[in-house]
Amino acid sequence: MTPIHYPFARAMALALLVSGLFAAPQPVQAQTTAFKQAVAESVARDEDLASFYRARNFAGLWTGTSDEARLRRNALLTAFANAGNHALPEATYDPDALVARIQSAQTAADKGAMDVEISELYLSYARALQTGILTPGRVIPAIKREVPLRSSLSYLEGIESGNPSAYLASLAPTAPEYARLLREKLRLERLVSVGGWGPTVPGGKLEPGDTGAAVVALRDRLVAMGYLERSATQTYDGAITMAVQAFQEAHGLEVDGIAGESTLDELNVPVTTRLQHVIVAMERERWLNQPRGERHIWVNMTDYSAAIIDNDIVTFQTRSVIGATSSDRQTPEFSDEMEHMVINPSWYVPRSIIVNEYLPALQRNRNAVSHILVTDSRGRPVNRGAVNFRQYNARTFPFSMRQPPSSRNALGLVKFMFPNRYNIYLHDTPAKSLFGRNVRAFSHGCVRLNDPFDFAYALLAKQESDPEGYFQSILRSGNETRVNLEEHVPVHLVYRTAFTNTTGELNFRRDIYGRDARIWNALAGEGVEIRAVEG
CATH class of the missing domain: 1.10.101.10 (PGBD-like superfamily/PGBD)
Structure with a gap:
């Protein structure tokens, strides 16, 4: 556990020291050549750095006595002194250590190499603050989120051309939650x-x-x-x-x-x-540091809730059931766009459920799970009496399975689709009793909604004058019907054990997975x- 520092005063003292270090007489041509040669050699391992410095004719970005270089150094030292506030590793961005390394750079070649080292450290800081320290999928494979990474060139050009203090301040996520x-x-x-x-x-x-x-x-x-x-x-x-x-x-x-x-x-x-939970939530905010959509759907797994958010205001919220805690059933984390809903849906049973759960049951009793059709490759029902299910295994089983629309359908009476490679969607369920439980991790991975009809009405209100009447007329038909959303709605499946509510109060949830x-x-x-x- 580390004690607090006083970042601003500390950074100012360091800035004055560094300014003195770079206040040497104007170097001679040989020193300039040695500096640039050292820069060129140091950036050779990174194409973005090489491209940036090449465009500057290998002149320094941080070193030297110009006002621009001084402002960049001061801004960076101040940012590093505040790195711990953002839950970044203070030892990595320790301004005292950086100043000590700068002091050790005595020759022009040393200073050239130091300029590149500062750039590399700055790039590490900028990426960590803006899009996270970790690569989420490497830590937890079920996090499928595509982190909005920025290019090194954009960071280098940003600190070069703008107000460095303002630019560094702009790197942190701007979402109110952060x-x-x-x-x-x-x-x-x-x-x-x-x-x-x-x-x-x-x-x-x-x-x-x-x-x-x-x-x-x-x-x-x-x-x-x-x-x-x-x-x-x-x-x-x-x-x-x-x-x-x-x-x-x-x-x-x-x-x-x-x-x-x-x-x-x-x-x-x-x-x-x-405090650990809050720090993790901040890192997760950095992974999602991009516009979420004026209207978007926010599914927080740990809260067992799904909400429609319009301009940062929750306009609809319902309870949800998420994937069970076993590793093969946990709901993954990702973002996508909801494109349509299906009223009176059929349930096309996932292959994993067919071969792991239903095939063994059919091998014991061909009439097992009789409410679900066994179908061929063209979707036609298969006569179970004509099939010897014992001759197949998980790899060779040639059939699919489908549950027709009904109130008993596993998906209930409506599903909400944001087509994705993980076959995850939101849907109704006939198992209403589960919503009365405090812990609601029971599904195979999809998210079940307690109030799916009201959820549908809220989505359709953007395009239908009578969303409830429109939905109910299709529902009464009993026909499987796709209803496209005229405006696609971003969907964010997130996992937050620490978050704030609409009044800013800090909430915590259990780390279910x-x-x-x-x-x-x-x-x-x-x-x-x-x-x-x-x-």
């Missing part, structure tokens, strides 16, 4: 410096009317966390009940006002762990640390 997470990170770091939220609450169920030391510990913990005004009560009274309910709401728990096992488990999570724990370990491996910030 700013709110950054604010909450700094708040939690201040809490770390004073010992967090204090003693944990002893185990055992606590409920309204209880008294004693455990209730006092609960009271004090809720006060420290900001859910309860200061109080001297030793009784689990109405104020504590309301505070517990607010805590439960912010942590995705059953809101009953009773501090049972699940609630106490979440209450006793240390502030350092919560264990993904954020793995991301934190990877970030820590890159040098990201938990800090304690004073004041």
Whole structure:
């Protein structure tokens, strides 16, 4: 755990020192040649750097005594001094270490090589701040997200041609959520410096009317966390009940006002762990650092929710069921565009389900799963009595399977399509009881919606004067019908264990798939640390 620094004052002192280092007399021609030769040799391993420096005739970008070079150095040192605020590895972007390396560059050739080294460090910082430290798919294969990477040339040209301080400030994600997470990170770091939220609450169920030391510990913990005004009560009274309910709401728990096992488990999570969740959420924001769409669909798996968002305002939200926790059923993370919905859909059974679940059942009993048709390569129903299912295995089974439209269909009565290689979509379900559960990870990977009809009406309202009447008329027909969306809607399947709500309050959810724990370990491996910030 690292203590806080005072970045601005520190950066200014370093800037003055570096300015002095570069305030040497104008080099002679031989020194200029040696400098440029060193630059040319140093950039040879990177085509973007080589192209950029070649266009500058191998002149320095950061070194020298010009006002432009001085402004770039000062801006970069200030940015590096603030790197920890953005949860970037402070040791990697340590301005003191950079100044020490600059001091060691005495000859013109050394300074040429140093100019390129600063550029490489700057590029590493710019990429980390704008699009993330990690490559998500390498950490967790189920994260299929295409990170919006920028080119090295764009970063180099940006720092060269614009106001360097303003340009560096523009690299961080501009989404309001990132700013709110950054604010909450700094708040939690201040809490770390004073010992967090204090003693944990002893185990055992606590409920309204209880008294004693455990209730006092609960009271004090809720006060420290900001859910309860200061109080001297030793009784689990109405104020504590309301505070517990607010805590439960912010942590995705059953809101009953009773501090049972699940609630106490979440209450006793240390502030350092919560800080890890926020840091991971910031990294995830960087992976998604691009326009999300004025209207878009936001599916947060850990919250078991799906929302339609218009101009940053949630205009519709419903509960969802996501993929089960086994590795082969987890819902992947990616973004795409919703193109159409299908009312009264057939369910075309995925090959993995056919061979892993249904074929063994058919081998035991040819009339198993009788509500699903066995079909040939042209989609025609196959007479089960004419097939010896035991002669096939998962590789050789030649048939497909389809469940016709009905209220019992696995997809329910409507599905929402954003065609993708993972065969993931949103859909209705006949298994309505699952939405009453607190943890809702049961599907084969697709996302089931609690209120699919209302979801459809909200989408169709952009193109139909009577969206409900239009939808219901097709539904009553019983015919499988594709309805195109005149304007495609971006869909973002995300996984956030830390996020803010519409009022800016920080929320936490359980790491149902264990993904954020793995991301934190990877970030820590890159040098990201938990800090304690004073004041």
